[in-house]
Amino acid sequence: xxxxxxxVISRKDQDVTPAVIDACRRGDRDAFRVLYEAxxxxxxxxxxxxxxxxxxxxxxxTQQVFLKLMGSMAQFRGDSAFSTWLYRFVVNACVDTTRxxxxxxxxxxxxxxxxxxxxDSLEDALANxxxxxxxxAAVSSLAxxxxxxxxxxxxxxxxxxxMADVLQCSMGTVASRLSRGHEILARRLARIRNVAEKAR
Amino acid sequence: MFQKHLSDTLAAYVDGQxxxxxxxxxSAHVAECARCRAxxxxxxxxxxxxxxxxxxxxxxxxxxxxxxxxxxxxxHDVRRGRQIEARTLRAWALAAMVIMAIGAVAxxxxxxxxxxxxxxxxxxxxxxxxxxxxxxxTDASSRTRIKIGVIGxxxxxxxxxxxxxxxxxxxxxxxxARGVISxxxxxxxxxxxxxxxxxTVVDLGCAYTMEVDExxxxxLRVTSGWASLEWDQIESLVPxxxxxxxxxxxxxxxxxxxDASARLQQALFDFDYSGxxxxxxxxxxxxxxxxxxxxxxxxxxxVEPEQRSRIFDRIAALTPVPNGVxxxxxxxLDPATLKLWREELAWTW
Numbered sequence: 364x365x366x367x368x369x370x371v372i373s374r375k376d377q378d379v380t381p382a383v384i385d386a387c388r389r390g391d392r393d394a395f396r397v398l399y400e401a402x403x404x405x406x407x408x409x410x411x412x413x414x415x416x417x418x419x420x421x422x423x424x425t426q427q428v429f430l431k432l433m434g435s436m437a438q439f440r441g442d443s444a445f446s447t448w449l450y451r452f453v454v455n456a457c458v459d460t461t462r463x464x465x466x467x468x469x470x471x472x473x474x475x476x477x478x479x480x481x482x483d484s485l486e487d488a489l490a491n492x493x494x495x496x497x498x499x500a501a502v503s504s505l506a507x508x509x510x511x512x513x514x515x516x517x518x519x520x521x522x523x524x525x526m527a528d529v530l531q532c533s534m535g536t537v538a539s540r541l542s543r544g545h546e547i548l549a550r551r552l553a554r555i556r557n558v559a560e561k562a563r
Numbered sequence: 564m565f566q567k568h569l570s571d572t573l574a575a576y577v578d579g580q581x582x583x584x585x586x587x588x589x590s591a592h593v594a595e596c597a598r599c600r601a602x603x604x605x606x607x608x609x610x611x612x613x614x615x616x617x618x619x620x621x622x623x624x625x626x627x628x629x630x631x632x633x634x635x636x637x638x639h640d641v642r643r644g645r646q647i648e649a650r651t652l653r654a655w656a657l658a659a660m661v662i663m664a665i666g667a668v669a670x671x672x673x674x675x676x677x678x679x680x681x682x683x684x685x686x687x688x689x690x691x692x693x694x695x696x697x698x699x700x701t702d703a704s705s706r707t708r709i710k711i712g713v714i715g716x717x718x719x720x721x722x723x724x725x726x727x728x729x730x731x732x733x734x735x736x737x738x739x740a741r742g743v744i745s746x747x748x749x750x751x752x753x754x755x756x757x758x759x760x761x762x763t764v765v766d767l768g769c770a771y772t773m774e775v776d777e778x779x780x781x782x783l784r785v786t787s788g789w790a791s792l793e794w795d796q797i798e799s800l801v802p803x804x805x806x807x808x809x810x811x812x813x814x815x816x817x818x819x820x821x822d823a824s825a826r827l828q829q830a831l832f833d834f835d836y837s838g839x840x841x842x843x844x845x846x847x848x849x850x851x852x853x854x855x856x857x858x859x860x861x862x863x864x865x866v867e868p869e870q871r872s873r874i875f876d877r878i879a880a881l882t883p884v885p886n887g888v889x890x891x892x893x894x895x896l897d898p899a900t901l902k903l904w905r906e907e908l909a910w911t912w
């Protein structure tokens with residue numbers, strides 16, 4: 364056991380504490396690095412799945428999000444959870460980028476999607492990769508509003524209330540977008556679901 | 564029987580996000596309605612697939628581009644700058660007073676003894692400050708950074724135990740009991756020290772990594788500038804690109820460049836800690852390149868007196884002996900001569 368005058372640094376506490384947020388608001392760059400490290404993979408992954416596996420676009424969006432965040436930290440009042448505030452930046456960056464590069468953003472490139480890693484790729488790698496690839500392609504085919512809703516709910520595990528806050532719409536709209544997204548995904552993934560169910 | 568199928572509320576029902584009353588009604592309907600039951604199965608299956616999507620690690624290059632793209636001045640600074648431009652001399656005088664006040668605060672900060680700020684660098688939370696006498700201990704998966712006043716930072720690797728000993732304007736001192744630290748210091752020489760179980764690392768204006776194992780043995784690796792390892796009248800000067808071992812009860816060994824031959828490095832270790840003696844010196848002399856005069860210069864004062872001339876001759880063969888350095892003075896280990904020679908040799912290190 365560490366002596367009483369020892370500050371033990373452990374990764375058990377993974378959350379970004381209010382102290383870190385406060386330090387970021389004061390312009391502390393080291394604190395901002397802590398914040399970045401805590402959220403970079405989330406932001407990058409959402410952008411990557413949103414933009415059909417385009418790593419350059421995902422990196423661009425991630426950079427945009429954190430630069431905007433850096434310039435806006437003083438405005439964070441703590442009225443909502445920090446993560447909710449952050450997701451708003453992510454959604455805005457994804458939507459803005461989609462608008463400005465609409466031709467490119469609406470194009471699904473299967474080769475790009477194939478570069479994304481699959482979950483549990485060590486286990487039944489081929490089958491899992493096939494399923495994961497199909498899921499990624501199906502998500503990519505959704506309209507942007509449905510796509511971001513699906514990602515926030517099933518990839519980031521946000522509640523409907525949090526999603527309503529992030530997307531600045533009602534919970535009813537959230538439910539409606541998710542239902543529509545589900546309906547399309549269920550249709551597009553029907554074949555793969557049958558294969559997966561037979562394999563069980 | 565009339566049945567109102569679940570449509571927009573179906574996802575909310577599957578996700579467990581309906582209010583209790585609506586969820587109850589939806590459950591009752593699903594129990595009765597084969598079509599909605601099939602859709603619920605479908606949605607659950609799709610949700611399962613979506614949750615299996617893997618998180619992808621963001622490339623390190625993003626942080627670099629953020630750093631590069633970051634404006635040097637905040638909007639507030641820019642706005643303030645514009646206001647100053649438009650103001651009169653009186654405003655300039657006021658600005659000068661503000662600058663003086665900031666300078667006074669900065670001076671106070673420099674002269675203010677600890678504690679040091681501690682910031683997590685592994686994605687975890689900040690841990691505040693560490694005061695004189697306090698230890699910092701990282702677990703197997705944690706890394707942290709402490710700010711050494713205004714002169715630099717020390718990154719602390721996992722499984723490291725370190726204590727703050729002094730935080731004074733003329734002395735910043737840490738105690739590294741075990742583990743690995745990386746220091747980046749921008750300060751005059753001999754202001755920042757790290758005690759280890761077998762020697763003291765003295766910053767001479769540099770960046771370096773120091774590692775210490777459970778037995779107290781260590782290795783200093785300098786990445787820029789210079790540092791020295793000191794213990795009981797033994798001093799090893801280590802420039803960028805070189806490393807130096809240290810052992811409890813024996814102190815620092817002889818420094819060598821990391822790109823020196825493996826035979827040279829092994830022979831040096833044998834000489835320092837395994838009684839390698841003349842045989843080890845033979846190997847070092849045979850393997851030495853021009854920049855390995857770093858090693859040879861240190862050996863000159865560490866070998867037996869009868870071997871010094873061999874070392875002198877080898878250095879002279881690799882680099883011309885400068886004016887002011889004579890063989891006699893060098894073999895007599897005259898401090899001024901050795902210092903002059905080192906300074907000239909250092910051009911090749």
